[in-house]
Amino acid sequence: MKLHMLTVFVTDFQIAKSFYSDVLKWTLVKEDSYHLEMMTEGTKVHFYLADRDTSPGDYSREARTVFVFETQDIENDMARLMSKGVIFLHTVPNENDFSKYAAFTDPFGNVHELCEMKKNHLPNG
Incomplete structure (x- = not known):
């Protein structure tokens, strides 16, 4: 499909x-x-x-859908969005094996994330 x-x-x-x-x-x-x-x-x-509205709840431990937006500079994009009033659930990016990420909410409580891929996980990296 x-x-x-x-x-x-x-x-x-x-x-x-x-x-x-x-x-x-x-x-x-x-x-x-x-x-x-x-x-x-x-x-x-x-x-x-x-x-x-909804609530972000414990967003990574509850079933839900999250839009993930790729960024090349997560810290810069976080600062830009915060300057526009966007509320982040992570004050600094979290990391896993392949990316740095930070969750934020829209004005209705829907959770989205910014994601910066680590260089060794990029298509040509």
């Missing part, structure tokens, strides 16, 4: 547009009374209204 699109549930379209368009630099494609459609790097993302 081919992944067709991603869906994000939010409680406010205006806040979603501001966060995903202005902060994360996604492109707004379509807006109507019941959903938003955005594009990021060739991936369609649809937004629909939910009744209430």
Whole structure:
């Protein structure tokens, strides 16, 4: 099966547009009374209204979906996003065998991550 699109549930379209368009630099494609459609790097993302926000909880120990965004400079991108009010769950990047990563939330409690691959795990590394 081919992944067709991603869906994000939010409680406010205006806040979603501001966060995903202005902060994360996604492109707004379509807006109507019941959903938003955005594009990021060739991936369609649809937004629909939910009744209430979620909580990041213990995000890495509970079942959930997390969008992971590749970065070449995680510290710089963390600082840039924090300067725009983005709340990170990690104040400094965590590390594993292949990457440095840091989780952040959107205004609705959805968890996403920045990920900087280690040089020995890059396609030509």
